[in-house]
Structure formats: C-alpha cells, structure tokens
Amino acid sequence: MDALVRRLSQLDTEAEGALRVVMFYDTLMRRRVDLPALTRASAGMAECVAGVRLHGTGQVIRFSPDGREASAPPPPAFSTTPITLDEEEIGTVWLERTGPSGSLDEVLLDRLAIAVATVVERYGPARTTMADPALVELVISADSDDAARARALRLLGFTADVPVRVIAVRSRLPLDHIGGLICPNRPVKAAPVAEVGVILATTVDPARFPAGVRAGIGATASPDRSWRQGRTALRFSTALQPIVHYDHLGALALLAQxxxxxxxxxxxxxxxxxxxxxxxxxxxxxxxxxxxxxxxxxxxxxxxxxxxxxxxxxxxxxxxxxxxxxxxxxxxxxxxxxxxxxxx
Incomplete structure (x- = not known):
C-alpha cells in the first residue's frame, strides 16, 4: 500500500491525498471506533467542524478540529452527504467550513458516510431510549411489510434474532424513564404514538414499573400483533391492577371485541x-x-x-x-x- 501511495504521489498529489483519506478511514474501521470518535477524527482530518446526524434517533454529533464538541451554531451553508444503508437514507454527514470547500472534502465526506453506515449496521444507534415516533410506528404498524419492519428495528438498535415485546403505556412520567426501569441494560426504545406511549423492549420486568403507570404488555409475537395485544391489555388496567399482561387475560380479552x-x-x-x-x-x-x-x-x-x-x-x-x-x-x-x- 505504501509503495502504491508513493507511485500515485509522483503522478498526482490530489490522488495521493484521496488515497490517504481512504487509508485513514480504513484504519478507523479496523479500530472499531464509535460515532463520536469517528466524528472527532474527521474534524481533525478536515481541520474544521464535522457533524453526523441519524434520522432514526435524531442524534446529532458535532466536533471541532481541536477534539472538543462543537458548541457554536453551524454556518448557514456547508457541505453535506447522505448516509445510506440498504439503499435507504438514514442520516447526513457534513463539514462546516467558513471558506471555500477543500479539494478533498467530497472524498472525505463520502468515506465518513460509509464509515457511519458501517458503525450503525454493526452496533446500532447510540443507546438512547427515546426514538423517532415515525420509526416506532413503522415497527408496530400492521401495514408495514417484513423488510421495512426489520430495517426499522435494526435502525432502532434491535437485532433480528431477538424477539421484541411491545408495551402500551399511559403515564405522566417520561417514557424514557419507564423504559429504562423495566428493561435495564438491554435494548429498549420508546415513543408516543396516537396518544399512547409505546415501549419496545427485549425483556420486561413488570415489578419495576413505577407507581402511577398503567401498562398493557403484549406477547413476544410479531411487533404489530404485540402492539394490538398491548393496547387491548391496557384497556383492562385499573388502579388496583395497573399492569396487565395480554397472555393473562385469557377469555376476558374477548370482552374487548x-x-x-x-x-x-x-x-x-x-x-x-x-x-x-x-x-x-x-x-x-x-x-x-x-x-x-x-x-x-x-x-x-x-x-x-x-x-x-x-x-x-x-x-x-x-x-x-x-x-x-x-x-x-x-x-x-x-x-x-x-x-x-x-x-x-
């Protein structure tokens, strides 16, 4: 590889720079860096603020070339490149230059977008409980096809081999607080949908629901079916029995029909x-x-x-x-x- 770099440098200094950018991101990927480290390294390479935004979670990461998180507001216009995964745009990367674009900005952004997509596919989005309601609705909707639902689950951080249970919730408490309590140290996402709180979780500990919460817990069926079950179970909740498993309703569930x-x-x-x-x-x-x-x-x-x-x-x-x-x-x-x- 070094010999190739030397040969290219003799022919075209811009080609040499482009190859160094490629090698730079290849090295970062081998080190399995996370999104903040990837953004920080990109800002140092570009010598300007670099940013990443994931549509699914709304997460925004911005770093200055000095390695600190960027606090100043971005300029009105800057270079951007979409992040694509499975032919779907999942986010955007950008460089915030106050002057003209650099000769290698396009190459750098392309490689950064590819690297971010790789990180998202490998690890899923950063561990935050609150999620984009549109993405959660795609998971629980009966109108979603299997491919779209699987893609949405992956973008939310769930792996294909782990069943997801859907919980319908009514509470004045923040959904992220409830989700973190009932499913600690495991993937869990939450969002309000149609005036009902929705929590997607791989495991549920009913004893950890805080006081003042009413919830209906669906079975570990397909997410759309689990969502219907969770909403039905929520209708049966009372002050004396605030947490209801759909599986425990038995024939009582027929009353909802x-x-x-x-x-x-x-x-x-x-x-x-x-x-x-x-x-x-x-x-x-x-x-x-x-x-x-x-x-x-x-x-x-x-x-x-x-x-x-x-x-x-x-x-x-x-x-x-x-x-x-x-x-x-x-x-x-x-x-x-x-x-x-x-x-x-």
Missing part, C-alpha cells in the same frame, strides 16, 4: 353505569371483584369487613343480584370490566 352499543345496552353494564356517580360504591365493588373475598377487599380499602359487607349488600340491591353468590361475582366482574372498556 364486544360492540360498544351491545355492551352499553346490557342490563348489568347499565346498572354499573348508574353507580358511576358514587365512587365509594365503585371502589368497593372493584376491590371485591379483584380479590373475590370480603375480608381481603376490606384490607384493600382499609375498612372494617362489616362496613364492606353493608356496602356490598346495598350494591347487590342496585345491581339486582347477590354479589356473594359465585354467579353474582362473575356477573359483577364482567359488567364492571365491560363498563370500563366503554371509556377506552
């Missing part, structure tokens, strides 16, 4: 609706349906069991059937669940 008008016209559901103005009765019925025991319901409500018994007797009269009867308990559970699903 009941037409709203049919559910609303059901006598038991209509009776629950008439109780909606009395939160104490609803809380009592919810606790009893969730525990199946008068005493455990009393413990949940922090009341004496005799007080809960009196409430349940009155609620039974409102509903028109005996709650302590096994059949009555089943009817109450189904009616309460169906009534809740009307609001989702």
């Amino acid at each position: 009941v037409p709203r008008d049919a559910a609303r016209d059901n006598a038991d559901v209509a009776a629950i609706a008439r109780m909606a103005d009395n939160p104490d009765d609803l809380d009592t019925l919810d606790a009893y349906c969730a525990t199946g025991s008068l005493r455990r319901a009393a413990e949940t409500l922090h009341l004496h069991h005799s007080s809960v018994a009196r409430r349940l007797e009155q609620i039974g009269k409102t509903l028109g059937f005996e709650l302590t009867d096994p059949t009555g308990l089943i009817r109450a559970r189904l009616a309460l669940t169906a009534w809740r699903l009307l609001d989702d």
Whole structure:
C-alpha cells in the first residue's frame, strides 16, 4: 500500500491525498471506533467542524478540529452527504467550513458516510431510549411489510434474532424513564404514538414499573400483533391492577371485541353505569371483584369487613343480584370490566 501511495504521489498529489483519506478511514474501521470518535477524527482530518446526524434517533454529533464538541451554531451553508444503508437514507454527514470547500472534502465526506453506515449496521444507534415516533410506528404498524419492519428495528438498535415485546403505556412520567426501569441494560426504545406511549423492549420486568403507570404488555409475537395485544391489555388496567399482561387475560380479552352499543345496552353494564356517580360504591365493588373475598377487599380499602359487607349488600340491591353468590361475582366482574372498556 505504501509503495502504491508513493507511485500515485509522483503522478498526482490530489490522488495521493484521496488515497490517504481512504487509508485513514480504513484504519478507523479496523479500530472499531464509535460515532463520536469517528466524528472527532474527521474534524481533525478536515481541520474544521464535522457533524453526523441519524434520522432514526435524531442524534446529532458535532466536533471541532481541536477534539472538543462543537458548541457554536453551524454556518448557514456547508457541505453535506447522505448516509445510506440498504439503499435507504438514514442520516447526513457534513463539514462546516467558513471558506471555500477543500479539494478533498467530497472524498472525505463520502468515506465518513460509509464509515457511519458501517458503525450503525454493526452496533446500532447510540443507546438512547427515546426514538423517532415515525420509526416506532413503522415497527408496530400492521401495514408495514417484513423488510421495512426489520430495517426499522435494526435502525432502532434491535437485532433480528431477538424477539421484541411491545408495551402500551399511559403515564405522566417520561417514557424514557419507564423504559429504562423495566428493561435495564438491554435494548429498549420508546415513543408516543396516537396518544399512547409505546415501549419496545427485549425483556420486561413488570415489578419495576413505577407507581402511577398503567401498562398493557403484549406477547413476544410479531411487533404489530404485540402492539394490538398491548393496547387491548391496557384497556383492562385499573388502579388496583395497573399492569396487565395480554397472555393473562385469557377469555376476558374477548370482552374487548364486544360492540360498544351491545355492551352499553346490557342490563348489568347499565346498572354499573348508574353507580358511576358514587365512587365509594365503585371502589368497593372493584376491590371485591379483584380479590373475590370480603375480608381481603376490606384490607384493600382499609375498612372494617362489616362496613364492606353493608356496602356490598346495598350494591347487590342496585345491581339486582347477590354479589356473594359465585354467579353474582362473575356477573359483577364482567359488567364492571365491560363498563370500563366503554371509556377506552
């Protein structure tokens, strides 16, 4: 290679410079540098600010030729080159010169773009939890083909051989905070989609969900199916059971398919609706349906069991059937669940 460089230098100094740029990036790739190191080295080589932006995550990296992160705003115009991977533009690289472009800028940007694509393909994007909502929507959409979904997953940092579970979330807490808690030290991405938080994770620890979060966890099926399951499970979440696995719903999941008008016209559901103005009765019925025991319901409500018994007797009269009867308990559970699903 050195002999070739010497021969080319005798013919064309620009060709020699271009070859040195190629060798420079070949060396960086052999060293398996990450994106910040790659950008920093490029800035030093170009003797101006170099930048990288990934569309999928919105990540922007800028370094000055002195090796420090660039803080000054970029000039209004500078040389740019797209980063392509599998014939798709995934980002942009650029050089921020205040004067005219250098003779080797085009070669340098081409090699930098190729190197960034290699790093992204090898390691995935930098480990950040929040992701581009459009990219996440591409993963969970039933309209996406397998190739587009696989490409989007790779750009988000997931490998093809690891199943991805989708979690639908409602919470005032930041999605990145929730994602980091339930899937520590493993790939996890989050984004808001259609007024619902979406978390893509390779593993989920339900015990690590913080208080105040309601979530529906889909199975490790295809991401689009897991997303539908997660949204369905989220509809079944309550204050007493805020985290719901779709797999644990069993036949209850069929209630989500009941037409709203049919559910609303059901006598038991209509009776629950008439109780909606009395939160104490609803809380009592919810606790009893969730525990199946008068005493455990009393413990949940922090009341004496005799007080809960009196409430349940009155609620039974409102509903028109005996709650302590096994059949009555089943009817109450189904009616309460169906009534809740009307609001989702």
